[in-house]
Amino acid sequence: MIEKTRKEELKTGSLGEGRISNLTFINIVMIGVLVALFIVASLIVPNFFNINTVSNLIAQQAEIIIIGIGIAYLLISGYFDMSVGGIIAMAAVLCAYFSQENRGIEGLSSGLGMSYGVAAALTVLICSIIGLINAFLVVKMNIASVIATLATMALARGVALIVARGAQRNAGLPPEFKQIGQHTFFATINVAVLIMVILVIVALIIERKTVFGRRIFLIGANSEAARLSGIKVSREVSLLYIASSILAAITGIIMASKFNAGNAAFGTGYEFDALVVTVLGGTSIFGGFGSVTCVVVGAFILGILKTSVNMLGFQPDLQLVVSGVVIIIAILAQRYAINRRSG
Amino acid sequence: MGRIIGRFSMKTTIKNVYVFSVLILIFVIFTSMSTKFIGAPNIVNILRQSVPLFLIGGAVTLVMISGHIDLSVGGILGLCSVVYSLAVKSGMSYFAAALLTVLLGTLVGFINGYLVMKLNIVPLIATLATMTLSIGVGKLLTPRGVGLIKQLPRGMEGFMRTSVLFGLPLAFYIAVIVVAVLVIIQKKTVLGKYAAAIGGNRTAAELSGINVIKNVWLMYVIVGFCSALAGIARTSYLHLGDPGTGQGMEMDAMIVVVLGGTHFFGGEGSVWRTMIGVLVLMSLTAGMQVAGVPPYWQYSIRGAVLIFALLVDIAVKERIVD
Numbered sequence: 001m002i003e004k005t006r007k008e009e010l011k012t013g014s015l016g017e018g019r020i021s022n023l024t025f026i027n028i029v030m031i032g033v034l035v036a037l038f039i040v041a042s043l044i045v046p047n048f049f050n051i052n053t054v055s056n057l058i059a060q061q062a063e064i065i066i067i068g069i070g071i072a073y074l075l076i077s078g079y080f081d082m083s084v085g086g087i088i089a090m091a092a093v094l095c096a097y098f099s100q101e102n103r104g105i106e107g108l109s110s111g112l113g114m115s116y117g118v119a120a121a122l123t124v125l126i127c128s129i130i131g132l133i134n135a136f137l138v139v140k141m142n143i144a145s146v147i148a149t150l151a152t153m154a155l156a157r158g159v160a161l162i163v164a165r166g167a168q169r170n171a172g173l174p175p176e177f178k179q180i181g182q183h184t185f186f187a188t189i190n191v192a193v194l195i196m197v198i199l200v201i202v203a204l205i206i207e208r209k210t211v212f213g214r215r216i217f218l219i220g221a222n223s224e225a226a227r228l229s230g231i232k233v234s235r236e237v238s239l240l241y242i243a244s245s246i247l248a249a250i251t252g253i254i255m256a257s258k259f260n261a262g263n264a265a266f267g268t269g270y271e272f273d274a275l276v277v278t279v280l281g282g283t284s285i286f287g288g289f290g291s292v293t294c295v296v297v298g299a300f301i302l303g304i305l306k307t308s309v310n311m312l313g314f315q316p317d318l319q320l321v322v323s324g325v326v327i328i329i330a331i332l333a334q335r336y337a338i339n340r341r342s343g
Numbered sequence: 344m345g346r347i348i349g350r351f352s353m354k355t356t357i358k359n360v361y362v363f364s365v366l367i368l369i370f371v372i373f374t375s376m377s378t379k380f381i382g383a384p385n386i387v388n389i390l391r392q393s394v395p396l397f398l399i400g401g402a403v404t405l406v407m408i409s410g411h412i413d414l415s416v417g418g419i420l421g422l423c424s425v426v427y428s429l430a431v432k433s434g435m436s437y438f439a440a441a442l443l444t445v446l447l448g449t450l451v452g453f454i455n456g457y458l459v460m461k462l463n464i465v466p467l468i469a470t471l472a473t474m475t476l477s478i479g480v481g482k483l484l485t486p487r488g489v490g491l492i493k494q495l496p497r498g499m500e501g502f503m504r505t506s507v508l509f510g511l512p513l514a515f516y517i518a519v520i521v522v523a524v525l526v527i528i529q530k531k532t533v534l535g536k537y538a539a540a541i542g543g544n545r546t547a548a549e550l551s552g553i554n555v556i557k558n559v560w561l562m563y564v565i566v567g568f569c570s571a572l573a574g575i576a577r578t579s580y581l582h583l584g585d586p587g588t589g590q591g592m593e594m595d596a597m598i599v600v601v602l603g604g605t606h607f608f609g610g611e612g613s614v615w616r617t618m619i620g621v622l623v624l625m626s627l628t629a630g631m632q633v634a635g636v637p638p639y640w641q642y643s644i645r646g647a648v649l650i651f652a653l654l655v656d657i658a659v660k661e662r663i664v665d
Binding site: 162 | 468473475482487637
């Protein structure tokens with residue numbers, strides 16, 4: 001029962017006149033944590049506070065933030081998307097395959113020889129089919145979203161493995177293939193970061209200023225009430241699944257460009273990482289509460305922690321332990337903070 | 344309850360017939376490709392390689408009947424693989440090493456239960472965190488840069504490779520005993536009844552006096568215990584301690600549980616049908632090798648099998664009214 005009232009409070013958001021909403025509150029707290037963490041890391045980690053480390057930190061978060069946008073929207077509306085990691089691999093491999101030089105032979109070194117723009121557009125289009133399948137299974141067939149999207153994750157990664165024959169495609173790629181990931185404006189700030197920034201801004205505008213965006217919160221808070229008030233819940237959620245798969249496809253194209261290869265192992269575990277940063281930033285796993293800013297803040301908090309672990313000379317494997325512990329602490333601390341606030 | 348055939352309901356009968364038909368179909372198809380498929384060596388191999396999934400699938404069925412999810416099975420398997428290898432390498436007897444490993448796995452299961460039931464963290468996130476933690480700790484325990492525990496003592500693989508009876512190793516018979524206990528728990532004990540009640544309607548179960556927290560917690564502990572046993576079996580088979588060997592196990596467990604007709608929102612299911620699900624998945628995997636399908640096809644076939652199983656589950660659920 002207590003659990004239920006807490007959820008209701010989470011969902012209603014604002015608590016009365018003159019007080020900021022719970023969402024704004026959590027956002028401010030988490031930004032505070034991020035700033036504090038940054039200052040601490042700058043003080044105790046040697047060489048942390050310099051332009052290379054910081055720009056690396058930003059560039060490394062581009063992929064996770066882009067898929068995080070889709071994950072966050074779905075989470076707010078009360079659904080999960082575990083297929084993104086598989087879609088990343090599928091997009092990377094397909095994009096490489098489409099734009100590889102056509103040598104007229106069977107094998108990994110010969111592709112379809114399309115121009116890069118066409119290849120990328122076609123990749124996004126094909127990957128959105130996975131989003132369509134997700135929507136069909138979850139919305140039409142009412143299958144639990146975690147399990148349904150785990151299945152399509154396997155399907156998508158399976159396509160990547162088949163097209164890349166269990167390995168990777170990296171021969172005969174056109175020179176523009178690596179531009180997105182490797183062309184830098186300033187330090188390590190590359191085209192991918194620019195794409196990330198644009199997508200985050202667009203997502204924030206959709207979330208805060210459009211009817212579509214506000215409906216997402218209503219669906220997550222109470223899907224039945226949303227349906228009764230005339231919102232086409234199934235259409236809305238389907239669109240979110242397709243959007244999520246498109247964002248994952250863009251991430252896959254970026255990763256392929258960064259490594260100048262289409263590898264079927266790309267994006268392994270990214271669905272989990274994206275979920276972790278989204279929840280870490282303050283999005284509720286119960287739906288109806290959250291924001292794209294949560295993704296950005298969460299990604300940078302985890303990024304700073306992981307970079308610090310690395311730069312302090314610990315084993316890289318410690319990163320896994322850190323992210324496992326941090327996520328549990330974050331959930332408990334945020335719940336405690338909101339409960340205290342609500343009295 | 345509607346139509347009842349003998350002791351079984353219509354729905355149960357259909358599910359029983361369906362899982363068995365799929366298994367028989369797979370055997371018919373692959374035997375027609377190569378008669379070696381039905382030969383004793385291949386059957387023994389399938390049964391032997393199924394041991395970890397028998398154990399984990401059986402335990403996960405209970406958790407899924409209660410409407411919960413456990414993604415940490417692969418992580419626990421990996422961690423236990425490393426710990427068992429280290430213990431044996433340090434000169435402990437097999438039995439003592441196994442005991443230590445099983446205790447550790449049970450502890451991780453206990454932590455899962457604590458996070459999910461006491462701290463009320465959503466199972467998906469809680470078990471995801473323990474999965475990451477287990478793999479991380481497992482990796483930290485391996486030598487830096489190697490990531491594996493190698494040069495294990497000879498004879499260690501006997502647990503999974505030396506024939507005890509009918510060409511099958513000791514691990515297989517232990518798994519059979521554990522699974523038999525799980526079947527009894529699910530069918531004959533209150534824990535099994537409670538699992539279905541909790542999965543069917545948690546609030547109703549609470550109101551009718553079932554201690555939901557304690558019972559589901561216990562199920563998570565059972566999953567930890569079984570995952571540890573699976574880790575010992577896998578380590579013996581590979582003759583190698585590998586923290587990443589459980590990767591994808593959570594997915595396989597889910598596939599076999601859903602194939603076995605356990606409803607993915609909980610409330611109904613059966614441990615022994617999950618075992619048929621394990622045989623379907625493992626003989627499909629083995630059959631693909633016989634048919635000469637490249638190994639990189641496996642992944643997409645797993646996805647397709649899971650989608651197929653989910654759609655069948657929905658069809659049975661919606662069309663057949665008990």
